[in-house]
Amino acid sequence: MGKDALGKALIVANSAENLMCYNQILRRTFKTKNSPTFDSTLDLLDDFEPDVIIIDEIIFKSSALEISQAIRSDTVAKHYQGIVIIAEPKTPDLENLKRESGADYVIRQSHVNDILEMIALSALRVKDLENTSQALITKLAMTKEMVKELEGQDSITRLYNLPYINLLLEKEFVRTIRFNAPLSAVIISIDQFIQISHTEGPKVCIKIIQQLGEVLKNEFRDDDKLGRSWGGEFVGILPETDHEGAMILARRIKNMVAERQYGPEENKRTITISQGIGSFNPMRPVISDIHDLLLEAESNLSEAKKIGVNLICYQKNTA
Known part of the structure; x- marks a missing residue:
């Protein structure tokens, strides 16, 4: 045979x-x-x-x-x-x-x-x-993977949710320390999102979040990690990327977002985003853990929003 x-x-x-x-x-x-x-x-x-x-x-x-x-x-x-x-x-x-x-x-x-x-x-x-048993084992493994994946997903955008992003960031930080490599995080926030929510309602906001998530996903590299934290905010993890590389990505995202319109077909609008960057440099390790890294990114985002809209901030410098 x-x-x-x-x-x-x-x-x-x-x-x-x-x-x-x-x-x-x-x-x-x-x-x-x-x-x-x-x-x-x-x-x-x-x-x-x-x-x-x-x-x-x-x-x-x-x-x-x-x-x-x-x-x-x-x-x-x-x-x-x-x-x-x-x-x-x-x-x-x-x-x-x-x-x-x-x-x-x-x-x-x-x-x-x-x-x-x-x-x-x-x-x-x-x-x-044997075939039946193997099929059941494969199906069970796939189900476990699907459940695990869904647990880490944001229900609106299908990007990572905040708990899973934090978990990925912890793993990435350990790898960064081991290989003495840079690591950056960027927090992206839709400008005037609360006002949009109050005037247009949740349906429009959800559509904007979903569409922006797709735009952002296309701009990030395969090795980068992107998730949604809450409301109109997204968090990106950029392995082996220093603050200059993070700024290049942030500028590209800023321009890409501004070129499109968002929302339902009957109620399209332009939006702007503000971005805060946190960066770990192994040569000058001011940041000691992921909390410091996220805190720096959040602080820079707050600084950008204080000054205006459609801005990128890193160490109090805006662009």
Whole structure:
């Protein structure tokens, strides 16, 4: 059988007629190999690693009893699903042969078709169970990932929520310290958001937040992290980015936001944003943890809003 084989079957027989019969049944389910002697059978145990071994009772210069005993005495051979001995017509006591050989089945030639068909069917059932089990495991893993992802999502924008952003920032800060790299955070706030909320209502505000989230997401790099904290505020984490790199991104975002209109189709408007930047420099570690980093970004955002709208602030310098 080809690539869809469910297992491997080693057939030990000297008769061409028997080989043809056994192969015809087993090849529907198993990949098969033939062995004519005791020595070649033992060699194939390691090379072929069969799951099932079919042995004629009489083999050239050997016997199924001898081969089966040799296999069962090998601790490496524990994984074999079954050894089947096809007994000679003159063998009187099949149970005794089974007991002495350690085989799983000892059968007459007249029962070969039934037993081998049963083995093939059992292999199919085992494979079905494995596939079903694997499908359930995969589905469970996907469900867990989906739940985990949803727990960290903001329900309006599908960006990260604030608790998850804080968790990501903690991990990123540890990595930053380890690799002695810069790290920046930017807090982005829609100007006059409270007034918009009071005059236009929540429906318009939600639409603006969703649309702005999409614009921001497109401007951030793959390694950056973006989330929504509350109201009209967003938080961005910028790994391996100093304050100059953060300013470049903030200016690009500022221009991009100003070029678009936001809100429902019947009530579009332009908006502006204010941004505050916090930056960790490993050469001058004034900031000692993520709280200091966010505090600096929040302080700079407050400074920008005091001065006016559509401004970026870092260390009291605005742009």
